[in-house]
Amino acid sequence: MPDSLSRDEVAHLADLARIDLTDAELDHLAPQLSVILDSVASIRGVAGDDVPPTSHALPLTNVFRDDVVRPSLTPAEALSGAPEEDQQRFSVPRILGDEQ
Amino acid sequence: MSAHLPEVLTRSAADLADDLASGATTSVALTRASLDRIAAVDGAVHAFLHVDAEGALAQAAAADERRAAGQPASALDGVPIAVKDVLATRGLPTTCGSKILEGWVPPYDATVVAKLREAGLPILGKTNMDEFAMGSSTEHSAYGPTHNPWDLTRIPGGSGGGSAAAVAAFEAPLALGTDTGGSIRQPGAVTGTVGTKPTYGGVSRYGLVAMANSLDQVGPVTRTVLDAALLHELIGGHDPLDSTSIAQPLPGLVDAARQGATGDMSGVRIGVITELGGDGWQAGVQERFRESLDLLVGAGADVVEVSCPSFVHALATYYLVMPAEASSNLAKFDAMRYGLRVLPEGVASPSAEEVMKATRAAGFGDEVKRRIMIGTYALSSGYYDAYYGQAQKVRTLISRDFAAAFESVDVLVSPTAPTTAFPIGEKVDDPLAMYLNDLATIPANLAGVPGISVPSGLASEDGLPAGFQILAPALADDRCYRVGAALESLLVEQWGGPLLAQAPALPSEGASA
Numbered sequence: 001m002p003d004s005l006s007r008d009e010v011a012h013l014a015d016l017a018r019i020d021l022t023d024a025e026l027d028h029l030a031p032q033l034s035v036i037l038d039s040v041a042s043i044r045g046v047a048g049d050d051v052p053p054t055s056h057a058l059p060l061t062n063v064f065r066d067d068v069v070r071p072s073l074t075p076a077e078a079l080s081g082a083p084e085e086d087q088q089r090f091s092v093p094r095i096l097g098d099e100q
Numbered sequence: 101m102s103a104h105l106p107e108v109l110t111r112s113a114a115d116l117a118d119d120l121a122s123g124a125t126t127s128v129a130l131t132r133a134s135l136d137r138i139a140a141v142d143g144a145v146h147a148f149l150h151v152d153a154e155g156a157l158a159q160a161a162a163a164d165e166r167r168a169a170g171q172p173a174s175a176l177d178g179v180p181i182a183v184k185d186v187l188a189t190r191g192l193p194t195t196c197g198s199k200i201l202e203g204w205v206p207p208y209d210a211t212v213v214a215k216l217r218e219a220g221l222p223i224l225g226k227t228n229m230d231e232f233a234m235g236s237s238t239e240h241s242a243y244g245p246t247h248n249p250w251d252l253t254r255i256p257g258g259s260g261g262g263s264a265a266a267v268a269a270f271e272a273p274l275a276l277g278t279d280t281g282g283s284i285r286q287p288g289a290v291t292g293t294v295g296t297k298p299t300y301g302g303v304s305r306y307g308l309v310a311m312a313n314s315l316d317q318v319g320p321v322t323r324t325v326l327d328a329a330l331l332h333e334l335i336g337g338h339d340p341l342d343s344t345s346i347a348q349p350l351p352g353l354v355d356a357a358r359q360g361a362t363g364d365m366s367g368v369r370i371g372v373i374t375e376l377g378g379d380g381w382q383a384g385v386q387e388r389f390r391e392s393l394d395l396l397v398g399a400g401a402d403v404v405e406v407s408c409p410s411f412v413h414a415l416a417t418y419y420l421v422m423p424a425e426a427s428s429n430l431a432k433f434d435a436m437r438y439g440l441r442v443l444p445e446g447v448a449s450p451s452a453e454e455v456m457k458a459t460r461a462a463g464f465g466d467e468v469k470r471r472i473m474i475g476t477y478a479l480s481s482g483y484y485d486a487y488y489g490q491a492q493k494v495r496t497l498i499s500r501d502f503a504a505a506f507e508s509v510d511v512l513v514s515p516t517a518p519t520t521a522f523p524i525g526e527k528v529d530d531p532l533a534m535y536l537n538d539l540a541t542i543p544a545n546l547a548g549v550p551g552i553s554v555p556s557g558l559a560s561e562d563g564l565p566a567g568f569q570i571l572a573p574a575l576a577d578d579r580c581y582r583v584g585a586a587l588e589s590l591l592v593e594q595w596g597g598p599l600l601a602q603a604p605a606l607p608s609e610g611a612s613a
Contacts, residue, residue: 013473018434018456018460020458025469029470032531035531036532046490047493047494051496053492053496054496055492056344057300057301057315058300058346077207081205081206081439083438083441084441093451093455095451
């Protein structure tokens with residue numbers, strides 16, 4: 001794929017990212033994303049195979065803590081921002097389709 | 101009509117701490133003065149998204165009681181502070197400048213906020229920002245832009261424009277910001293204030309709503325270098341709640357600032373980064389930068405030019421690494437556990453996925469959508485190696501450039517931002533033009549090294565503030581403060597007072613921008 005994105009490809013990305021986009025937004029965002037992608041494409045080929053990747057600025061690995069009970073949020077606190085709750089649980093829309 | 105500016109509001113946090121210690125003032129008086137100032141000018145500046153007058157005054161009264169009992173909780177006990185709205189504050193709204201978190205009140209404090217409370221600093225309120233810290237102008241806030249106190253028609257920088265403007269407009273003596281690609285330093289530069297991005301891991305990120313977790317750092321936003329050092333020492337240190345927190349203590353930052361303020365730079369080796377200057381950089385910004393360098397040379401510093409060849413790829417690297425991390429971090433805004441929930445129109449029994457899509461469509465602004473989609477693309481199979489994988493390798497090259505440079509110099513310097521503050525609206529729908537603001541600040545985030553921006557004066561062509569950036573090796577944050585304080589003292593002597601004394605008076609409430 002070239003370093004530009006078609007309207008359909010942007011619609012697919014939006015679907016993967018779980019964002020509904022209107023037709024007007026697709027028209028507006030697709031060319032902008034292509035320009036951004038085109039500018040960051042300059043990075044290809046800059047570093048050779050011998051260069052290790054850096055995921056993190058600090059060389060930290062395996063940070064452990066003791067496996068002990070610690071204070072935590074009460075159920076009321078944990079649910080305080082919930083859009084909907086039911087019997088001390090987060091209430092969510094159905095997660096399966098009709099055919100499932 | 102101009103708003104009256106009482107002298108107490110212009111004092112540094114260090115001076116206010118002395119005033120409190122000597123009994124010359126009280127925390128309630130200081131907090132009330134800040135709240136009155138906010139009431140008078142924030143209609144025009146819009147630095148705050150939420151002001152907690154009642155809570156701040158209660159904390160101030162408690163601070164005064166501790167002082168009266170001879171038991172202050174810290175040197176800054178009673179000095180009020182503003183907090184960027186990306187940091188969780190128990191009992192206070194935390195929106196990150198986004199509609200998706202409108203009305204959310206966290207049930208817990210970020211570690212840095214808990215430290216402020218323990219140290220007795222009354223929290224005035226939460227400051228405006230680009231949505232989820234994505235931007236360089238604060239125009240991407242879902243709640244409207246913040247205005248630069250130097251010229252209300254211009255941007256205050258971003259993403260932490262609210263914190264920088266609050267401090268520049270004398271609404272607060274101190275503020276907290278966060279810096280992922282320059283969001284503390286660039287607003288500092290364009291508002292004539294001081295801002296530090298600490299060494300990655302030097303300050304806890306627990307309770308900081310992550311944009312790009314391998315780049316984000318919390319840091320001080322102040323009017324003087326010493327104040328930044330005082331606040332940095334207060335919020336820094338190891339936190340078991342942040343697994344990327346550094347265990348070893350930093351060298352004394354306040355001591356370094358005090359030493360630097362004597363103005364002696366003999367033996368300090370300063371490297372000017374070749375790649376961060378030249379064509380495309382505003383002439384007046386470069387002029388102030390050169391002048392600052394001359395002052396440091398006059399104070400005994402050795403200045404050499406240092407090339408960091410991979411820095412030319414830093415912007416592209418950042419705009420792959422950051423969106424990749426952001427697209428993953430922002431997946432948690434799914435309308436299920438907290439924040440906005442929007443039901444799709446015309447769907448009888450919507451599924452969780454449909455609700456998620458409708459909510460994210462309504463709750464996120466354009467820039468957040470752009471970055472999530474670029475990140476989703478960069479991480480998708482087939483493109484991962486060409487984009488994200490390559491960016492991670494270039495990140496290694498950038499770190500190597502820093503390491504090589506720091507073999508021959510103690511600090512690296514550049515102008516903080518390529519231009520002074522631009523007019524509101526000029527770049528809001530031109531993402532690439534906006535991204536260029538972070539050209540000089542991004543390399544430090546990619547490598548995890550500390551950086552400070554100190555005002556360097558006013559650019560001759562527009563009379564607006566410019567910034568001088570000082571970068572040091574990881575864990576050597578003290579060098580930023582030593583050199584920063586030296587430059588500040590030399591410049592303040594030249595100006596005959598702080599730069600902000602030259603800022604125009606702000607209109608009082610009711611007057612339009």
